[in-house]
Amino acid sequence: xGTARRAPVPKDMSCAEVFARVQxxxxxxxxxxxxxxxxxxxxxxPPCARGFVxxxxxxxxxxxxxxxxACPEDLMARLRECLEACDES
Amino acid sequence: xxxxxxxxxxREFESLLEPVATVAxxxxxxxxxxxxxxxxxxxxxxxxxxRSFDTFQKxxxxxxxxxxxxxxxxxxxxxxxxxxxxxxxxAEDVFLYRQAARAGLLGNDDDPARLVLDRFDVEAVEAxxxxxxxxxxxxxxxxxxxxxSYDQIADVxxxxxxxxxxxxxxxxxxxxRALWDVAKQRGLVHGDxxxxxxx
Ligand SMILES: [Zn+2]
Numbered sequence: 001x002g003t004a005r006r007a008p009v010p011k012d013m014s015c016a017e018v019f020a021r022v023q024x025x026x027x028x029x030x031x032x033x034x035x036x037x038x039x040x041x042x043x044x045x046p047p048c049a050r051g052f053v054x055x056x057x058x059x060x061x062x063x064x065x066x067x068x069x070a071c072p073e074d075l076m077a078r079l080r081e082c083l084e085a086c087d088e089s
Numbered sequence: 090x091x092x093x094x095x096x097x098x099x100r101e102f103e104s105l106l107e108p109v110a111t112v113a114x115x116x117x118x119x120x121x122x123x124x125x126x127x128x129x130x131x132x133x134x135x136x137x138x139x140r141s142f143d144t145f146q147k148x149x150x151x152x153x154x155x156x157x158x159x160x161x162x163x164x165x166x167x168x169x170x171x172x173x174x175x176x177x178x179x180a181e182d183v184f185l186y187r188q189a190a191r192a193g194l195l196g197n198d199d200d201p202a203r204l205v206l207d208r209f210d211v212e213a214v215e216a217x218x219x220x221x222x223x224x225x226x227x228x229x230x231x232x233x234x235x236x237x238s239y240d241q242i243a244d245v246x247x248x249x250x251x252x253x254x255x256x257x258x259x260x261x262x263x264x265x266r267a268l269w270d271v272a273k274q275r276g277l278v279h280g281d282x283x284x285x286x287x288x
Binding site: 016019020022023024027029050051053054055056057058059061062063065066067068069070071072075076078079080082083084086087 | 095096099102103106107110111114115118119124128131132135136139140182183185186189200201202203205206207209210211214215218233234238239254257258261264265268
C-alpha cells in the first residue's frame with residue numbers, strides 16, 4: 001500500500017498521543033505496531049478507554065443518522081426513465 | 090429476437106445501479122444541500138456513467154466507480170457557484186466528549202455518546218456536516234455514507250491517501266465542534282460551562 005509514512009509510534013504513548021490516533025485506530029487504518037501501542041495504553045488508562053468508546057459511538061451515530069435521511073421513493077424509476085431516453089437517442 | 094445487446098447492457102447497468110442509487114442520492118444531497126440539485130446530479134451522473142459503462146471493469150466496485158463519476162460532475166458544477174462556507178475552528182481531540190462531560194450530560198449511561206447524539210435529528214447532523222469547509226466535507230460525506238477504506242475514498246475523490254487521512258482527521262474534529270455549536274444554537278444542550286453538572 002502506498003500509504004504516506006507518518007511519525008513513528010512512541011513505545012509508551014501519552015494520552016494526547018493516543019487520542020491523536022483514535023479515529024485511525026477505530027477505522028483500522030493503523031499498522032499492527034501502532035495498534036499494539038494504542039491497545040497497551042487503553043488497557044491501563046480508563047479515561048482514554050472511555051473516550052475511545054464515546055468517539056466510536058459519536059461517529060457511528062452520525063453514520064446512522066445520515067443513512068436515515070430522506071430519499072425520493074421514485075428515485076430508481078426516474079433513473080430508469082433517464083436511461084431509457086438515453087438509449088433511444 | 091427478444092433482447093437486443095443495447096437492452097442487455099442497460100439491464101446489467103440498472104441491476105448494478107439499483108443497490109447504490111439511494112446512497113448516491115444521499116451523497117449528492119449532502120454535496121448540493123438541495124433535493125432538486127441532488128436529483129439533477131444523480132440523473133446526470135447516471136446518464137454519464139451509462140455512456141461510459143464499457144470502461145467499468147466487471148467485478149470491480151461499482152459503487153466506487155459510480156461515486157467517482159458523480160463527484161467529478163459535482164466538482165465541475167461547483168466551480169461556478171457555491172457560496173464559500175465560513176471556516177470554523179478545529180476542536181481539541183475528543184471535543185464532544187469533553188464538552189458533554191463539562192455540561193454534565195454523560196452520567197453513568199453505557200453509551201453516553203448516544204445520549205448526547207440522540208438530541209440531534211438527521212437534519213441537525215446534516216446542518217453540522219454542512220459547516221465543514223468543502224474539502225473536509227467531501228471526504229466526510231464519502232466516509233460517513235460509505236463503508237469505504239481511506240484508499241477507496243482517495244480513489245473516489247481523486248486525491249492521495251495521505252490527503253484523505255489528514256482531511257478526515259481534521260474534518261472529524263471540526264464536525265465535533267459543529268455538532269456542539271448546532272446543539273447549542275437549537276437549544277438541544279445548554280452552554281459549555283459546568284452549570285448542568287450540579288456545581
Ligand atoms: Zn490515557
